[in-house]
Amino acid sequence: MNTILLVEDDCGFRELLAEALQREGFQVQCAVNGRDALSRLEQFTPDVILLDLMMPGMDGFDLLTRRSDRTPVIVISALDSEEERIKGYELGADDFLTKPFSIKELLVRIQVLARRLQPAADSKAGTDVCFDEARYAVQFGDSQVVLTQTEFKLFRYLFERKGQVVTKAELQRSVLHKELGRFDRNLDMHISNTRRKLAQTRLPKSLINTVRGQGYSFAV
Template sequence: MKHILIIDLHAQADELFHQLTAQGYYVHKVNNAFDALVKMETLTLEAILLDFAVPKMDSFWLLVARQTSTPVIVIADVNNELERINALELGADDYLSHPINVRELQLRLNVLKRRSQGSVSDDMRQHVSFDDANYTVNLIDKSLVLTQTEYRLFKYLFEHQGEVVTKAELQQRVLHKKLGRFDRNLDMHISNTRRKLAKGNLPRDLINTVRGQGYSFSF
């Protein structure tokens, strides 16, 4: 379930609440900074929709104090250029004015999500290194020792991060033979690699199965 937090007092917020709920979001509506911070601490949020006009809100302090990377979109009654600049300077990720078009809001949320995922991925890439001599992958503060084949599979998928690599391509490029109709050798190596990831307290889903197509590497 995608959770969205609305921090607002206006009647328009009730309409937005119902529209987002109809789109499958689980919407939480609060009208003060304290309740907002509680929600932010206890929920995994897709986004925070924030009205700068909420009394005693001190939105600046909310934006500074939040301990989350959740995108914050400021909602205003009018499209005020100075307020929009102020909101972005204080740390907001985007700005919208009433009336809110839910479709536009969803598109903006998708853009913010892709941007966030790309940022996380780039940061993680900087903390991954490969030891070709010992078939070892170093991920931040952990080392993953693999067999030669597992290591080459992992490295190939990592180098093609974000792409779907077919089984046939992996079989040809890494195992250096054509993929047979009943060949499960590749699946076995992927399964063993995932098991070693889990044993090393690393996420198994670094290597994802794309049903009917192949595998992809993603943080």
């Protein structure tokens, strides 16, 4: 799990936690409430959401109710009643961490969540995969995801090199047919959109892995 969406209205706490997670190697985007988080989830698909509950505008419970993605959620809240925890779990939260907490405990919770989700990803990665070039669709057993032409080409390129780390520069040249610029986020946007579509089809986003500082790989 490399990318995190931190949904927290307390500016000071949000900045401190984001900085601590970034020092641990995570990519962190922040949202100030549930409405802001929904907007960001339309643009990218994080590996995990860290979600406060009590926020103005749209609180964490509303976000859990309204979101359409299946991203794992760890609730981080000062609320510590059994009723609030049960409500969070019933609405789709995967874990509940009470403030204040240490960054070490949060990292352990993220690692445990990643281990719990990995078997499902491994199982899907071993499923027969069929490519429909006419519709830009990819079939995984009984599941199918329809992509754009560029997303389809990127996905197939990585699939044909599964187990290998493919650099961003190689993907940019071979699939997008241009050199990778220093501030070019076009490739990352296509990968993020593909992961979002995988999640919406109940397929694991981790089929496409981010290899920090190198590029991407397709899960073997």
